Amino acid sequence: MAGYHQLFIPGPTNMPDRIRSAIDRPMENHRAPDFGELTLPLLEDLKKVFKTEHGRVFVxxxxxxxxxxxxxTNTLSPGDTVLAARHGQFSDQWIQLCQAHGLNVRVCDRSWHEGAPVQQFAEILQADTDHEIKAVLTCHNETATGVTSDIAGVRRALDDAGHPALLFVDGVSSIASLDFRMDEWGVDAAVTGSQKGFMMPTGLAIVAVSPKALEAAKTSKLGSFYFDFQRNGMSHQNGFFPYTPATTLLYGLRESVNMLLEEGMDNVAARHNRLAEGVRKAVDAWGLSLCGNDPALHSDTVSTVMVPEGVDGGAVVRHAYERYDMALGGGLGPLAGKVFRIGHMGYVNEVMLLGALAGVEMALNDCGAAIQPGSGVAAAQNHFRAAGAATAMAAE
Amino acid sequence: MAGYHQLFIPGPTNMPDRIRSAIDRPMENHRAPDFGELTLPLLEDLKKVFKTEHGRVFVxxxxxxxxxxxxxTNTLSPGDTVLAARHGQFSDQWIQLCQAHGLNVRVCDRSWHEGAPVQQFAEILQADTDHEIKAVLTCHNETATGVTSDIAGVRRALDDAGHPALLFVDGVSSIASLDFRMDEWGVDAAVTGSQKGFMMPTGLAIVAVSPKALEAAKTSKLGSFYFDFQRNGMSHQNGFFPYTPATTLLYGLRESVNMLLEEGMDNVAARHNRLAEGVRKAVDAWGLSLCGNDPALHSDTVSTVMVPEGVDGGAVVRHAYERYDMALGGGLGPLAGKVFRIGHMGYVNEVMLLGALAGVEMALNDCGAAIQPGSGVAAAQNHFRAAGAATAMAAE
Amino acid sequence: MAGYHQLFIPGPTNMPDRIRSAIDRPMENHRAPDFGELTLPLLEDLKKVFKTEHGRVFVxxxxxxxxxxxxxTNTLSPGDTVLAARHGQFSDQWIQLCQAHGLNVRVCDRSWHEGAPVQQFAEILQADTDHEIKAVLTCHNETATGVTSDIAGVRRALDDAGHPALLFVDGVSSIASLDFRMDEWGVDAAVTGSQKGFMMPTGLAIVAVSPKALEAAKTSKLGSFYFDFQRNGMSHQNGFFPYTPATTLLYGLRESVNMLLEEGMDNVAARHNRLAEGVRKAVDAWGLSLCGNDPALHSDTVSTVMVPEGVDGGAVVRHAYERYDMALGGGLGPLAGKVFRIGHMGYVNEVMLLGALAGVEMALNDCGAAIQPGSGVAAAQNHFRAAGAATAMAAE
Amino acid sequence: MAGYHQLFIPGPTNMPDRIRSAIDRPMENHRAPDFGELTLPLLEDLKKVFKTEHGRVFVxxxxxxxxxxxxxTNTLSPGDTVLAARHGQFSDQWIQLCQAHGLNVRVCDRSWHEGAPVQQFAEILQADTDHEIKAVLTCHNETATGVTSDIAGVRRALDDAGHPALLFVDGVSSIASLDFRMDEWGVDAAVTGSQKGFMMPTGLAIVAVSPKALEAAKTSKLGSFYFDFQRNGMSHQNGFFPYTPATTLLYGLRESVNMLLEEGMDNVAARHNRLAEGVRKAVDAWGLSLCGNDPALHSDTVSTVMVPEGVDGGAVVRHAYERYDMALGGGLGPLAGKVFRIGHMGYVNEVMLLGALAGVEMALNDCGAAIQPGSGVAAAQNHFRAAGAATAMAAE
Incomplete structure (x- = not known):
């Protein structure tokens, strides 16, 4: 099959050549005296991506x-209570993980068309006067549903209740793409991976941790060694790791952070918004709707599109893959068959995205959805042309 | 700027990862005893790309x-007469090259909207009863104008006149993409480069030569050493070169030929036709026309699109480059400002091309051409969906 | 500084171009319908590297x-007793890891010049008639000391005692290099990483697990989610992963396993022995000794060389790095300053190793050790020439 | 076969990863408006490598x-007389090239153990009072024999004779490695390729031309188009090329020039001298001699070593390749069988070279030359240790 494979899943995302080149290098000694020249500034610069000054980043x-x-495992102890909402595949898995480690999870079950329930959280926290809840878990951007939750709102809920629980945020498909403000939002742990907004291959877990969480790590009773903050932190101080680090990926991450900071995190977020808005205009033009029921929470990194009655979302994804060499995301869990997902995170531009929208139009039509050919493309074009002109003006 | 740069010029073309990987290798000894294991089968397999059994390929x-x-320089002598038509930038340059080497070029000046003048050639050859014309030069595919000429027709003109002149074909933007039949068409030298249908970086000249041309090389008086067929041919017999060959590119060419032969040259040509036809449907839908005045000669590797009155073709190309990170071809020579060119050669697929058409629509509109957004994309989609179904049926 | 950096540490090891090329590729969808075409045969072929038919491999x-x-964490429960020896940096860290997870470790403290104490293990196991010991932990090759332990002997100790404890082996610097026989030795879990014998970048943990260990995983009470065997195993059955796998590294691992199996695991082990023996001959010629006090246990993947009195091993390593652009391993823990380590694992050949020995000779002399220049090189040359002739004869 | 192939031929040379990465990139439009940002500074910086301010560089x-x-072909006319010496394979081929283009070559036949005959040239030039000789051709470094000629001496011979002939220098295996001073030596054309001192893949011819030679190009009658200085020069002024340039190699050349200029051309030459001297010490220690009969002319980029009576130089090269995976250069023309060549040009360091010398020792011994194992390695080590200390002192 000729031509580049078209990757429009919500991670892994398209890798820029700058990053690919940075990774493609020989191995080296991770205990060399000058290894810290790579790692120390990298760990420092990563903080700018999370918008934290006080936190500490682990890779x-x-x-x-x-x-x-x-x-x-670094911050909690067996039997501890945590508060979490289940409104998508990834918020669900995080709950499962907590349960596998013997935590007591107070689960707020919500529709998969919603974000994190800020109001419900607020009520629970207000009621938890004994402060049994040790941590609140929130998924900033549910990759399964394309719904972005209101982390600032969750912080307000904690503050309004005067509640000392830690705030943990899954930022896997938000950090390095969406506006993320660790310090301003009082986030105590922000988790992401390399293969989304960082535009890298999969292989790195990146976690930013607040001083409060590091303090909690001193008394945590859950076992931890490979991921241990204290053990890693001791090594990190000199730019080293307590195990052999993935040096080639660290060089990739260095280049990724360079690209992000050169553009500026606010510009990165604005770019994601501009491109996502084009996709949303296309979905509108097709007469389809997005999974999230509140337009204010529609994600700028992934659009989960509801397929019309009678069309199988899974078939659309398979057909696009086999017939047009294009990877879309399928529906997960209860959304299987009912949606497909378009990832527009990371290293994407207007022309790539218009190609993707055109491919989606063909796949939808081939699979029985009567979409006006070119309609979504035209709507996105109009948005991109107008938004671009605005950007150009702003830059003058 | 985020996202992959979009390359839609008529060469260099998009490089497949298989080829890119093959080239990215350490250097090696081109005089190693086993070097012929790379070169000998490669030179043999290249013949299949040219569809020649009797010819010989030089790289x-x-x-x-x-x-x-x-x-x-290998086949002619100072003062020799050659016949050539001038109907585009590259046919013109070949004439200049002949003149720089002291040849007497009988030039048929034609409109840049036409192909090689088969009928005029026939008349000249019929009249050349003394066989002063030693060679006929034809540009199979004028990269500047997007016009494909009728090489079989030129061969018929020679045969009908019983004329012994050599037939030299510039196949730079046709070979390895369009249907090319060296032996069947009686081509004596077919010239191409690595950066077009072979989907490689620029850097290799690839020339297939008939036994008749090799015979002529024995008495040619034009000086030649670097490109000398006999000197190179002697070395090639053992898989070597009389100079240090570009080994990394030879490995790339090996992978390129693998890809072409795996797909089959007829399938390669059919694919180019299918994709080109989509572009032509889009141009129609936009209400624009192609440079070539005979639809039968519209190129399957590059479409040269006439811009509407009042629109500057050069501005469209620049704007697409600067605003949408997309490279289109500009107008050359007398076509400057009047056209832009879309390359659809080599490693391209439907979704890539639809993105390019969408980008062209935006650039045209931004530059003052009133194009219905999405109209070209829709026309191409309809063609691709129908053509794909036909392909699928044929494959059953 | 000109010339390639010389990497002779015991991991990460030198990466072959075949593997480097395999890794250098675009990202793709790990949920694509054909993803199992990569993963299923890979997981199966990995078993051949471990020499297991009954076990299961996790990556x-x-x-x-x-x-x-x-x-x-998959096989044990809080408070469980395990038996382990401490005779090097890595055996020590494994003990620490167990303690961090609340296990009761019966530690046999030994000299860092010894291997695992088979006899002492035998006595302890014989005495443990209540079978309190749930697992025996052994480090097959202590990367810090260059001592290879007798895993078959530990198995015999278990069998002779009729003891049902699981046998866990750290094969980080042995598997895919040394002779390793999971099934024959009755190993229940064999652990390694990608950056040693697999000749890959760091980034993959590779664990082979016996049916008995998988059975134990059903009742284990230690928390586990990311590394959970059952959760991963369910996904693996269809070639998938419960998280986004590191696809680029999986392609590298595919190529690594191809290379290993093409050579044959017995040939791989023989090659490591041949090269290591050359290093040992050089150490002898220098008048120096290896860390391990039993020549039968000297490692074929790393040689830990004792520096002469008055010479600082750390200075030798630093000097080699700064002056000769060569990475050697330093001494860890109690061996700091007393040794340097030469890694000869993975993608190494005679000429590379002779260069390394020559570099070591210069560094030693520069740092005050009076080594006869060229003496070690000559001794290794003699061995390589003789061993090569033998290999050639054997191949006839 | 495990381990890196060892490349010690006099070109192509070992490619640094910086250059390899720079080349490994997607294709792009060579007519893009910003293409000159790459090419214009590159063409300018190349002049520093040739040490010319007045000349012009073509790639x-x-x-x-x-x-x-x-x-x-750019500077001469049919029938012109040129003066050249034949004292090696490459000086011979240049003569053949001139003859193929109809030039009258006054050939000074010399032993292949000598450099260019400065004195004989002087006499001929003195005698040529009619100035029939239009150009003097000299091979700065005969890659076949490892003899470096005295270009400054040839310039003096021209000046002393008051002779206006152009001075053309083959610097293929000298430029970017040895001390080369185009302006100071009054060189009118200096020719090299990418695969030697530039540490790149083969594929680029690089020619620096003096104003006097460019003036001569205006009246030259030899045909030239592809390589035409005027046609290329016109395009170069804006950073473009009259054909599609090899963009990926141009990026590699950019990185190569960066590396050379960062180190400084004088340091580059000093480094080559230091490494070459180590090889010469080894050859001495082996009791062998170099091809060049004047030690003052022994090349710093390639050593051509005479094998002892009864040993076949070709067999040594083949054996080293097959048994030790190491590429050495063989003897060319009359030197076939009598020598082998060690390339020590470009990206090489001490440890690499010591490995090569050790490999040569094994191959020589295996092929019947009774060499003391380690003797050459030891001699080179002693030189490298002393020279390095000197360098370190100088840098203080």
């Missing part, structure tokens, strides 16, 4: 799931 | 222009 | 430490 | 042979 060979595990 | 570090020079 | 984004954690 | 897809052809 493990692992994935976002590993980052969750690091967060939980 | 030089160089470009298509170098291939022209190799052809001319 | 995690992680490191060897992560592989230890996976083994422990 | 063609081609090889050194192509560079010779460019030089000759």
């Amino acid at each position: 493990f060979p692992g994935t976002g799931t590993g980052g969750w595990e690091a967060t939980i | 030089f570090p160089g470009t298509g222009t170098g291939g022209w020079e190799a052809t001319i | 995690f984004p992680g490191t060897g430490t992560g592989g230890w954690e996976a083994t422990i | 063609f897809p081609g090889t050194g042979t192509g560079g010779w052809e460019a030089t000759i």
